[in-house]
Amino acid sequence: MSDIIRKQSQGRDIVIIIDRDLCKGCDICVKVCKTGALELEDASDKWEGAVVAIKDVEQCNFCRLCEIQCPDFAIRVLRKEEEASVKLPVETKKTAAE
Amino acid sequence: MSSGHSDKSEIVFWQGNEVVAEAAIAAGCRFYAGYPITPSSEIAAVMAERLPEVGGTFIQMEDEIAAMGAIIGASLAGKKTFTATSGPGFSLKMENIGYACMAEVPCVVVNVMRGGPSTGLPTALAQADVMQARWGTHGDHPTIALAPAYHREIYLCTIKCFNYAEKYRIPTMLLLDEVLGHLSEGIQVPDPSEYEIFDRVKPSVPPEKYFPYDSSFGDVPPMATYFEGYRFHVTGLNHNRTGFPTTDPEICQQEEMRMIRKVMKDAEQLAEYEEYRMEDAEVAVFSFGSTARGARVAVDEARKQGIKVGLLRAITLWPFPDRKIYELARQVKAFVVPEVNLGQIILEVERASHRDMPIVGVNRVGGVPIPPGEIFNKIKEVARDGR
Amino acid sequence: MAVDYLYYLRADKLPHMWCPGCGVGVVVKSMIGAIDQLGWEKNDTAVVSGIGCTSRAPGYMDMNTLHTTHGRALTFATGVKMAAPDKHVIVISGDGDATAIGGNHFIHACRRNIDMTLIIVNNNIYGMTGGQFSPTTPYGAKAATTPHGNIDPSFDLAQLAIGAGATYVARGSVDNARMVQKYIRDGLAHHGFSVIEVLSNCHTQYGRRNKMSDPITMVDWIASQVVPRNKAEKMSPEELQGKIITGELHRNAERPEYTDEYRKLIERVQAKQAARAGARP
Numbered sequence: 010m011s012d013i014i015r016k017q018s019q020g021r022d023i024v025i026i027i028d029r030d031l032c033k034g035c036d037i038c039v040k041v042c043k044t045g046a047l048e049l050e051d052a053s054d055k056w057e058g059a060v061v062a063i064k065d066v067e068q069c070n071f072c073r074l075c076e077i078q079c080p081d082f083a084i085r086v087l088r089k090e091e092e093a094s095v096k097l098p099v100e101t102k103k104t105a106a107e
Numbered sequence: 108m109s110s111g112h113s114d115k116s117e118i119v120f121w122q123g124n125e126v127v128a129e130a131a132i133a134a135g136c137r138f139y140a141g142y143p144i145t146p147s148s149e150i151a152a153v154m155a156e157r158l159p160e161v162g163g164t165f166i167q168m169e170d171e172i173a174a175m176g177a178i179i180g181a182s183l184a185g186k187k188t189f190t191a192t193s194g195p196g197f198s199l200k201m202e203n204i205g206y207a208c209m210a211e212v213p214c215v216v217v218n219v220m221r222g223g224p225s226t227g228l229p230t231a232l233a234q235a236d237v238m239q240a241r242w243g244t245h246g247d248h249p250t251i252a253l254a255p256a257y258h259r260e261i262y263l264c265t266i267k268c269f270n271y272a273e274k275y276r277i278p279t280m281l282l283l284d285e286v287l288g289h290l291s292e293g294i295q296v297p298d299p300s301e302y303e304i305f306d307r308v309k310p311s312v313p314p315e316k317y318f319p320y321d322s323s324f325g326d327v328p329p330m331a332t333y334f335e336g337y338r339f340h341v342t343g344l345n346h347n348r349t350g351f352p353t354t355d356p357e358i359c360q361q362e363e364m365r366m367i368r369k370v371m372k373d374a375e376q377l378a379e380y381e382e383y384r385m386e387d388a389e390v391a392v393f394s395f396g397s398t399a400r401g402a403r404v405a406v407d408e409a410r411k412q413g414i415k416v417g418l419l420r421a422i423t424l425w426p427f428p429d430r431k432i433y434e435l436a437r438q439v440k441a442f443v444v445p446e447v448n449l450g451q452i453i454l455e456v457e458r459a460s461h462r463d464m465p466i467v468g469v470n471r472v473g474g475v476p477i478p479p480g481e482i483f484n485k486i487k488e489v490a491r492d493g494r
Numbered sequence: 495m496a497v498d499y500l501y502y503l504r505a506d507k508l509p510h511m512w513c514p515g516c517g518v519g520v521v522v523k524s525m526i527g528a529i530d531q532l533g534w535e536k537n538d539t540a541v542v543s544g545i546g547c548t549s550r551a552p553g554y555m556d557m558n559t560l561h562t563t564h565g566r567a568l569t570f571a572t573g574v575k576m577a578a579p580d581k582h583v584i585v586i587s588g589d590g591d592a593t594a595i596g597g598n599h600f601i602h603a604c605r606r607n608i609d610m611t612l613i614i615v616n617n618n619i620y621g622m623t624g625g626q627f628s629p630t631t632p633y634g635a636k637a638a639t640t641p642h643g644n645i646d647p648s649f650d651l652a653q654l655a656i657g658a659g660a661t662y663v664a665r666g667s668v669d670n671a672r673m674v675q676k677y678i679r680d681g682l683a684h685h686g687f688s689v690i691e692v693l694s695n696c697h698t699q700y701g702r703r704n705k706m707s708d709p710i711t712m713v714d715w716i717a718s719q720v721v722p723r724n725k726a727e728k729m730s731p732e733e734l735q736g737k738i739i740t741g742e743l744h745r746n747a748e749r750p751e752y753t754d755e756y757r758k759l760i761e762r763v764q765a766k767q768a769a770r771a772g773a774r775p
Contacts (some may be wrong), residue, residue: 029507031508031514033507033515033683034514035514035515035593035709036515036709036710037515037709037710051659054645071594077671077672077675078504078520078668078671079520079523080512080515080516080517080519080523081508081509081510081514081519082499082500082519082523085496090495091495091496091770092713094495094496095496095497095499096501096505112639138576140573159759159760159763160764160767162760162764164576164577166572166576168569168602169601169602170598170599172566172569173566173568173572173599174569174571175569176562176566176568176569176572176573176599177569177572178573179562179569179570180560180570180572180573180577181576181577182570182577183560183570183573183574184573184577184578184581185578186577186579188573188577202563203563205567206562258597262540323647331575333540333558334537334540334581336537337558337561338537338556338557338558339558340504340552340553340560341559341560341561342561343667351507352553427532427742449692451544464681
């Protein structure tokens with residue numbers, strides 16, 4: 010079971026997806042985000058560190074820097090229509106387990 | 108130096124090194140990578156000339172290590188590949204030879220042995236790399252090494268080295284020595300009907316069901332080729348059947364044992380030798396390579412004097428002909444083991460004999476062949492007093 | 495359209511083994527982005543590496559992957575490329591792997607101008623073995639084997655590549671993954687030997703010993719040193735003291751490519767052979 014967080018903007022065509030299993034809590038995405046859309050949250054359910062969380066999707070300006078600078082493939086910032094063309098971790102893991 | 112390929116039926120006058128090169132092409136080799144080193148250099152020169160003619164690839168790399176790496180890479184891309192070297196170069200190739208063992212990549216390494224250690228005697232004879240051929244790379248690993256003594260045999264053994272590499276997915280070794288490499292001799296080139304050509308077994312399953320080290324297909328798993336849709340991973344780390352690294356002690360042990368077993372279960376078939384005048388022999392001379400030529404002369408000479416002596420000439424050094432030595436140790440009173448080193452293969456004869464008996468060496472390391480007279484004298488001595 | 499990263503990855507192997515915030519992941523992602531932009535098929539692409547943290551990258555990539563011995567990736571890759579000249583071969587390597595133990599292969603691959611791309615993740619340290627200094631560790635820096643400060647001068651990898659004959663050379667840094675992706679894409683598209691050096695962070699081994707033990711601090715330190723080429727051209731030598739110039743640093747479309755040369759050689763030899771055969775009665 011993958012641990013996926015998905016949030017969609019109310020008014021704008023922006024979807025942020027986070028794979029909490031891939032995130033190592035390095036904080037790079039939070040630091041590169043100029044608008045404060047992301048934050049680290051305690052992840053004691055997973056490990057002793059933190060993982061990224063979506064603080065406020067409405068703050069996102071779709072610069073995609075967090076996605077580009079994430080070393081762990083843990084965060085995607087997409088248009089709604091792009092979701093279909095991008096294999097999400099949850100699907101991939103299901104395939105791999107089969 | 109050969110100029111173009113000759114008609115197979117005619118007698119050609121070739122150096123041992125030229126024989127290797129021509130036989131490699133006959134075996135289907137289409138990729139050679141090397142680095143200049145005496146006394147194996149002629150092999151590279153002939154390959155550079157011949158490979159483009161047959162659409163193959165020759166590359167002279169920046170060093171010995173690079174040449175070994177290149178032939179492994181090219182083999183993964185589907186080619187039959189080889190490199191040739193001597194002494195110091197053989198030492199340098201060792202790490203990547205181990206890689207080919209671990210990753211199970213077919214390729215052939217020719218070592219035209221010269222005097223050592225170190226730079227030693229670059230243009231002179233030795234047979235002192237036989238243990239290095241077996242144990243030169245670190246860790247446990249399988250080895251197949253052939254050591255022919257006659258030019259026609261060099262041709263056929265070269266082809267066998269390619270066949271065994273493909274059949275067992277290992278780097279195989281052809282051990283010549285400086286005398287054989289540089290000796291020109293008339294040979295009738297073997298006709299293709301005289302030998303088989305073996306190509307690696309490719310997977311019969313579709314890519315999604317393929318695992319590069321899947322022992323359910325036997326101890327030698329089928330080998331896919333890069334760029335044919337299989338997209339497999341190759342590493343020198345211990346790995347499981349999928350090819351990905353593991354440190355699981357159980358799996359590591361199983362896989363390493365399979366790597367050894369795939370060769371050793373065929374050890375007796377692989378361990379080829381020639382018996383000469385052994386029927387009633389009471390003394391056995393055990394020899395290989397160019398030294399065996401002199402040993403044969405010594406045996407004939409001793410026979411003339413009524414000594415019951417024969418020659419067991421190993422064609423395969425690894426796997427060692429253990430059973431034959433064991434049996435002979437129960438037939439003969441003594442072994443004489445001439446070799447151009449200070450006593451290497453004699454240790455194997457001692458081990459395999461499983462008997463406390465006279466096993467005496469005839470050794471030289473000065474870069475010249477052992478004169479048949481020296482071997483003859485030792486035979487006489489041993490026959491007389493059992494020592 | 496967004497890049498489908500996981501399509502190019504062996505997703506079941508994730509999360510990868512690199513430390514939190516390690517630049518290698520950023521470089522791998524940039525590489526995938528570049529491959530995607532060029533539309534290269536996974537089946538037609540080989541990724542080759544040596545030994546070290548960076549050299550674990552091929553294991554995660556769903557392509558024809560080859561994790562070789564320390565320093566020797568370019569030699570295996572040369573074999574692959576020469577055996578299959580119409581396929582794509584990418585080598586990814588660390589600074590120690592590519593330029594210390596693999597230094598000889600590095601300069602000779604540049605010299606041959608063989609159509610492959612070498613991506614060097616330069617993090618100034620041997621990470622996997624425990625933080626020993628590498629040929630790119632800065633003067634004075636602390637490493638496991640320079641506890642009193644490094645006295646070894648360091649290589650300028652891009653200049654080394656240019657000097658040795660590589661025909662596309664660029665340098666990027668992990669703080670700017672977009673540019674890294676662009677340089678890798680241009681390097682892959684270039685017909686000849688291309689080298690992309692990426693300045694990266696090993697906060698675990700290098701940073702920890704040099705007062706930058708978290709990725710943010712160390713990536714900021716890298717970012718503070720780099721100057722884009724166009725900006726650097728307007729700066730004085732004094733201003734450039736201690737700076738590292740990034741950008742496309744060299745491009746030469748004139749030098750012959752090695753597999754092309756070999757193909758021509760085969761054609762020449764075979765034409766001569768055919769002529770000889772034709773001349774015979």
